[in-house]
Amino acid sequence: MRVRAALVAAATGLALTGCAGLTPAKDDTKSSDVVLRVQGMPAPTDSAALAQFNRLVQDFQAKNPGITIEGSENRWDPLTFSAKLAGKTIEDVIQVPLTEPQGLIARKHVQPITEQLKQWTHYQEFNPQVLQPLSDGAKQVYGVPQAPFAQGLVYNRKLFTQAGLDPDKPPATWDEVRAAAKQISAKTGKAGFVHESKGNTGGWQLTMLTYTHGGSMETEQDGKVVAAVNDPATKQSLELLKAMRWADNSMGQNQLMDQDDVVKQFAAGQVGMFMGTPGTYKLAKTKFGMKSTADYGVTSLPQAGGNATLGGAEVFMVPASVPKEKVDAAVKWLLFAQAEAQYEPAVAAERAKELAKDPKAAVGVPTLPMFSTAQQQKIDAAIKPYVNVELEHFRPWLEGTPKLTLKPEPPLAAQKLYTILDTVVQSVLTKKDANVDALLTKAQADADKMLAAEQK
Secondary structure, three states: OEOOOEEOOHHHOOOOOOOOOEEOOOOOHHHOOEEEEEEOOOOOOOHHHHHHHHHHHHHHHHHOOOEEEEEEOOOOOOOOHHHHHHOOOOOOEEEEEOOOHHHHHHOOOEOOOHHHHOOOOOHHHOOHHHHHHHEOOOOOEOEEEEEEEEOEEEEEHHHHHHOOOOOOOOOOEHHHHHHHHHHHHHHHOOEOOEOOOOOOHHHHHHHHHHHHOOOOOEEEEOOEEEEOOOOHHHHHHHHHHHHHHHHOOOOOOOOOOOHHHHHHHHHOOOEOEEEEOOOHHHHHHHHOOOOOHHHEEEEEOOEOOOOEEEEEEEEEEOEOOOOHHHHHHHHHHHHHHHHHHHOOHHHHHHHHHHHHOOOOOOOOOEEOOOOOHHHHHHHHHHHHHHOOOOHHHHHHHHHHHHHOEEEOOOOOOHHHHHHHHHHHHHHHHHOOOOOHHHHHHHHHHHHHHHHHHHOO
16 A cells, blocks of 8 residues: 655654553542543653643543543553453553554454444544554454554764765665765764664564565465565665675664664764654654754655555554443543544644643654545644644655555564564674574574464
8 A cells, every 4th residue: 555644743642652650630530430541641751742641631531521531651561561461450541553453353352442433423534544454354443543654764964964965865775875874974983874673673673674675574375474584675684784784884883772772872963864753753852852853854765676664553452351431431532632633623733732832842743644635634734833843854754655655564473573583683783794594594483483373
């Protein structure tokens, strides 16, 4: 499928960035019929988004007497998620990456919310492509997405200029990325390009790199999902990383990093390029204090024959253990907090205006539309007076992304697959004599074994 890029206020999707406990609402919970514990509350470091979340809670509770919202900073953690789910200690509304819904649906760990969603006037106007990964074979819908995204290449415009590169003409191919990274490293002494490698982010980024080379990480065979790791496209991707790391010396010295590590270094002006979404602008500005956001640039994901990029989203779902009265309340909250702001121009404008009062906020960061292009254009027009990001610096992503095919993450046990691939990426980036063929042969065997166990 093709994707159409659009602008949307950061206010319309509250990013989850923390990892603490529950914060009760200030209202008197004794008089409430339902106390709903919801993930999605921003961390204190994102003060503007947290303040807006608290206002949303107050507004929602005023419009829905009898429902009290308790916000949680807890985020999805593959090491603890299953235990919390099984022990029924998890929140009533959970937030998971788009890799997880199909597995959760198949194992009946979450419950359908189609009946409740259909009560919303604009349900039929959801982009079908957005709901498809959250649905089962009977077309029952199990979740509401937040800020759908497509991967691109983030780059530091200042380092491009210092290296003699044109920041308005970013790389469109991986050969061009390699050349630019080498030039940035040689001219500025900074890492020209970095690739994440730990906490499952190494496998995740290797997957998007493989897509650009025309490959996939999983395929279907005789009705079963099998690994496609030991594939020419993945090998080409790893050989590219190996050459950039060891032949070009353009990837810096620290090779064991996750997304936060990379964005933090980027915000400090130490990184020339990395794979990421426009949403990393918000991380760089609000979480890591990037002083000159004018240095931030992002383009569509460079290609090497695949003409594709990886898409995804954060998804809100309701565990199977949640009773019906709470499910009804949960869907009311999700429609109010997530869907309405991405559909109603007046709501989007109000939230953008409120968020823009904080100079540290990021309003107008591009994402992909949850509804039609026409509706998104109305949203864009409504929030335009409050946009405080350098929109021109997102233009290469906005113009290039619609030309690419949007591919989802691997359909089965993607996070477990990424764990296997993390070790491959780490070996290539830390061992000069790493044998790519041997690494992929082992990874293929490990992935096939894992996928077989998942389908028993």
